[in-house]
Amino acid sequence: MATSLVEPVITSRAPLGILPQVCKLCGTEQEAAPIAICDKCLGPLEPIYPKARTLPGREDIARRAPNLWRYREWLPFVGEPVYSRDTGFTPLIEAPRLAAHLGVGRVWIKNDAVSQPTLSFKDRVVTTAINAAHAFGLDTIGCASTGNLANAVAAHAARAGLKAWIFIPENLEQAKILGTAIYNPNLVRVKGHYDDVNRLCAQLADRFGWGIVNVNLRGYYGEGSKTMGFEIAEQLGWRLPTAVIAPMAGGSLLTKLRKAFKEFQSAELVSGPLPRLYGAQASGCAPIVRLVESGGAQIVPEIPNTIAKSIAIGNPADGPYAAKAIVESGGWGAKVSDEEIVAAIRLLAETTGVFTETAGGATVAGAVQLAREGKLTADDELVICITGNGLKTLDVVEGVLPESPIVEAKVRQVADLVKARG
Numbered sequence: 001m002a003t004s005l006v007e008p009v010i011t012s013r014a015p016l017g018i019l020p021q022v023c024k025l026c027g028t029e030q031e032a033a034p035i036a037i038c039d040k041c042l043g044p045l046e047p048i049y050p051k052a053r054t055l056p057g058r059e060d061i062a063r064r065a066p067n068l069w070r071y072r073e074w075l076p077f078v079g080e081p082v083y084s085r086d087t088g089f090t091p092l093i094e095a096p097r098l099a100a101h102l103g104v105g106r107v108w109i110k111n112d113a114v115s116q117p118t119l120s121f122k123d124r125v126v127t128t129a130i131n132a133a134h135a136f137g138l139d140t141i142g143c144a145s146t147g148n149l150a151n152a153v154a155a156h157a158a159r160a161g162l163k164a165w166i167f168i169p170e171n172l173e174q175a176k177i178l179g180t181a182i183y184n185p186n187l188v189r190v191k192g193h194y195d196d197v198n199r200l201c202a203q204l205a206d207r208f209g210w211g212i213v214n215v216n217l218r219g220y221y222g223e224g225s226k227t228m229g230f231e232i233a234e235q236l237g238w239r240l241p242t243a244v245i246a247p248m249a250g251g252s253l254l255t256k257l258r259k260a261f262k263e264f265q266s267a268e269l270v271s272g273p274l275p276r277l278y279g280a281q282a283s284g285c286a287p288i289v290r291l292v293e294s295g296g297a298q299i300v301p302e303i304p305n306t307i308a309k310s311i312a313i314g315n316p317a318d319g320p321y322a323a324k325a326i327v328e329s330g331g332w333g334a335k336v337s338d339e340e341i342v343a344a345i346r347l348l349a350e351t352t353g354v355f356t357e358t359a360g361g362a363t364v365a366g367a368v369q370l371a372r373e374g375k376l377t378a379d380d381e382l383v384i385c386i387t388g389n390g391l392k393t394l395d396v397v398e399g400v401l402p403e404s405p406i407v408e409a410k411v412r413q414v415a416d417l418v419k420a421r422g
């Protein structure tokens with residue numbers, strides 16, 4: 001963390017090429033531009049990759065620097081990235097004590113709680129979005145955020161020297177607000193929920209010509225999430241787990257994990273069945289899980305009411321795609337109470353030494369629930385995606401943890417404590 005704001009040496013200032021996009025609904029191709037919605041059918045756009053491009057093998061990738069650009073052939077650029085060349089390649093750590101608790105064969109934690117530089121997986125999506133902004137010649141980036149994205153946009157923009165306009169719901173956690181303000185962006189707190197903020201940002205992007213990373217740069221932003229899936233496959237020794245569980249807010253991460261595993265499978269970097277994907281949400285805001293459960297096609301928007309603010313999106317942009325990815329993979333959804341989230345934050349810390357924020361609590365609580373229901377079993381190799389850091393949501397564990405005794409600096413007082421605790 002000591003070097004978190006030091007931008008690595010930039011070796012090239014050649015113009016960065018960016019790939020065109022295609023509509024996920026009607027297949028219409030669009031020239032590369034800061035737009036995210038098809039002008040024919042309003043479907044979402046995503047980058048389109050040349051069919052006949054040369055892909056690297058396992059050894060080529062293994063020789064590259066340990067950051068997410070080691071998968072650059074699957075990211076939507078041509079040429080050297082300019083900004084944020086250090087993000088990615090977070091640890092994948094085996095968690096045998098948690099596996100034993102869950103009754104699952106083997107468990108790994110994909111630990112984006114230590115993502116560089118802002119301690120959440122949102123560094124990944126901002127990495128691709130800020131390079132897209134550069135390719136389009138934009139000098140201002142922004143976002144509508146539930147907190148972690150705000151931290152990431154502010155930090156990545158600060159070190160790149162770009163202007164930032166960041167919009168958040170007014171009631172976010174203090175650590176998310178201060179952890180954004182410290183980078184000195186234009187930070188605006190909006191009255192209402194995330195969905196109100198998002199609607200506002202859709203209008204602002206057009207009005208001011210900004211690159212709002214999860215609005216008009218969303219097609220390029222989303223591709224950054226794939227790198228979490230690529231890393232899981234490589235770090236497991238070029239193979240796929242049987243199951244992966246991740247938190248869902250807008251639903252982009254879950255959707256892109258499936259895309260990543262499929263892309264590595266078709267590049268023959270991994271073989272065997274694709275993992276079953278499980279998505280976790282708080283029951284106080286679980287529109288994607290409810291869509292999976294109902295088998296419907298459309299999200300029914302919700303008003304969020306949960307401590308898991310980072311994943312409190314009532315009308316998720318990629319919700320139907322996330323639900324489809326889950327069902328196609330043979331997985332399922334899990335919705336968990338706020339109490340279960342806090343208990344799961346503690347369980348993860350006590351069994352793995354990883355301190356996660358509420359989104360990770362929802363994910364681990366989801367794994368507990370799915371294991372109890374027999375959906376995750378002793379035959380499984382499970383990866384749990386921990387996407388954010390517990391130091392950002394300290395308020396939810398305050399008053400829940402045992403009080404620490406205060407003693408005088410005397411051996412006898414400690415001896416009494418040791419005796420009392422057996």
Ligand SMILES: Cc1ncc(COP(=O)(O)O)c(C=O)c1O
Pocket residue numbers: 120121122146147148149247248249250251252253254310311357359360387388
């Ligand atoms: C910590 C954390 N995990 C997961 C997510 C969910 O990401 P997505 O919007 O891609 O579903 C978010 C989104 O804000 C987040 O902050």
Ligand SMILES: [Zn+2]
Pocket residue numbers: 023024025026027028038039040041042043
């Ligand atoms: Zn279309």
